[in-house]
Amino acid sequence: MNYAKRLISVLLTGAISVLSFTSVASAERAEKFVNVGFDSDGDPFLLDTTTMGKRERGFGSVLKVYQLKNGLMSEFLVHAACGDERLSIVGFRTYSQGVKLTEDKVRQEVAVRTDSPVSQAMTYYCHSVGARGW
Numbered sequence: 001m002n003y004a005k006r007l008i009s010v011l012l013t014g015a016i017s018v019l020s021f022t023s024v025a026s027a028e029r030a031e032k033f034v035n036v037g038f039d040s041d042g043d044p045f046l047l048d049t050t051t052m053g054k055r056e057r058g059f060g061s062v063l064k065v066y067q068l069k070n071g072l073m074s075e076f077l078v079h080a081a082c083g084d085e086r087l088s089i090v091g092f093r094t095y096s097q098g099v100k101l102t103e104d105k106v107r108q109e110v111a112v113r114t115d116s117p118v119s120q121a122m123t124y125y126c127h128s129v130g131a132r133g134w
Contacts, residue, residue: 034049058091063122
């Protein structure tokens with residue numbers, strides 16, 4: 001009887017170890033930034049995948065899309081409602097060498113399912129959360 005208990009214990013420990021390793025390996029493979037488009041000069045827009053859907057004080061739950069251009073970093077704060085297929089830019093910030101220069105709140109609705117970087121960011125987000133219809 002003790003032999004059976006030990007065997008089960010060893011097998012369960014091994015199974016848990018394999019599952020834990022698989023989860024860690026999957027997390028390490030995930031990219032922090034995903035390219036969601038380019039501007040007319042060929043500069044990329046990057047979606048921050050680590051903060052997708054998290055609350056940002058003063059803006060609500062947002063996606064953050066970044067662009068580096070001319071020594072400045074622009075951060076677009078985007079509200080994506082997958083179920084309603086609604087997409088809005090709710091704010092943006094500008095940084096220089098890690099220092100925030102500007103922050104503005106806006107409310108600009110954007111067409112969904114286009115080739116715009118913010119629309120591509122929404123598509124990526126809705127797929128990643130398994131939203132129906134995406």
